[in-house]
Amino acid sequence: MPVSEGTIVRIAARGEGVTGDGRHAPLAAPGDVLMADGTVQAGPHHAVPPCRHFPRCGGCQLQHVDDAAYADYLTGRIVGALAGQGLAVPEMRPPHLSPPRTRRRASLRAERIGRRVVIGFNEAQSHRIVDMQECHILRPELFALVAPLRALLGSMMKDRRQATVTMTLADQGVDLALEGVVVEGLAAQEALTDFAATHRLARLAIDEGYGSEARWEPEPITIRLDSVPVGLPPGAFLQATEDGEVALRTAALEAVGDAETVADLFAGLGTFALPLSARARVLAVEGARDPALALRVAVQRGQRPVAVEHRDLFRRPLSTDELNRFEAIVIDPPRAGAKEQAPALATAAARTIAYVSCNPATFARDAKILIEGGWRIDWIQPIGQFRWSTHIELAARLTR
Known part of the structure; x- marks a missing residue:
């Protein structure tokens, strides 16, 4: 089939494939073919997504393309932005891609539904949370806290209430911040302390609606930049x-x-x-x-x-x-x-x-x-x- 008719030639800004004649196809990679009935015939750059949650999870949009197509997408977006301003394209170096499971900071959503707590990224363009059972972008140290957090938050969250879970990997371990939970009573306070100690957190901070308050920080938390330890303020970029x-x-x-x-x-x-x-x-x-x-x-x-x-x-x-x-x-x-x-x-x-x-x-x-x-x-x-x-x-x- 000629490229101008149904072959996917590029990936649009939001991740959908685009044919030579301008039609859009979700989850299509360059080289795929958009058939007359709307199905997509996989081409040489179509990859098998490694995660069971794709494409529902909003954490990833392009697991269905190989690294070559993903690199071309990055370059194409920059070239398109320059063209939009009428600028010439300079030397474009080969894109650098971070490996899987290297994300050292992330913000997840949590919700209690009956007796169950779900934790994960929101679905794309939705407030529904995909309950994370695996993740191919987070550092293992961060993902390892997801299951224990379900148990901890189950005792602190009311039904149908949501919270934000922010994790950052610092020099001393994981900096964990919980926003939208209310810690009431001695038992809840002790549960927080036990959780932080058991999982060797660098810091555990709670925001009950009045700003972040550190509840556990055995030593000042830092991040090394060019071998220099710099104090890591809560929420810092x-x-x-x-x-x-x-x-x-x-x-x-x-x-x-x-x-x-x-x-x-x-x-x-x-x-x-x-x-x-x-x-x-x-x-x-x-x-x-x-x-x-x-x-x-x-x-x-x-x-x-x-x-x-x-x-x-x-x-x-x-x-x-x-x-x-x-x-x-x-x-x-x-x-x-x-x-x-x-x-x-x-x-x-x-x-x-x-x-x-x-x-x-x-x-x-x-x-x-x-x-x-x-x-x-x-x-x-x-x-x-x-x-x-x-x-x-x-x-x-x-x-x-």
């Missing part, structure tokens, strides 16, 4: 996989090159500032108070040449004059991008910008502002650390 963090860091350091003065914008806990400080003086700017404080304490203890500034770059972006003090700039904004900071970046005197993004659309929007200011994109490194999902990250180098 951390790259989803250590593998993806290394890939992003490697690309950003390559982009910065031998610059001796670097500004790290939206610095978080120091994912880039700390490794950069091994060869440069760094200004780390972060809008969230607790991560900024944690990074400040870490660099003081580690004697790193990093100055930390707590500053909201959406409301008070750095000016061109402030940016002109630096030879290179690293920027890693949230999904909304850095529209407010981009105009000053476009006129800054730095010779290199390393732009790390978790949203190709806002990256392309900001890149257009920079290019109109005289910058060019040298290369883009796509990174798929959210394995089998439609979430895409990238690192890019821009120079004049």
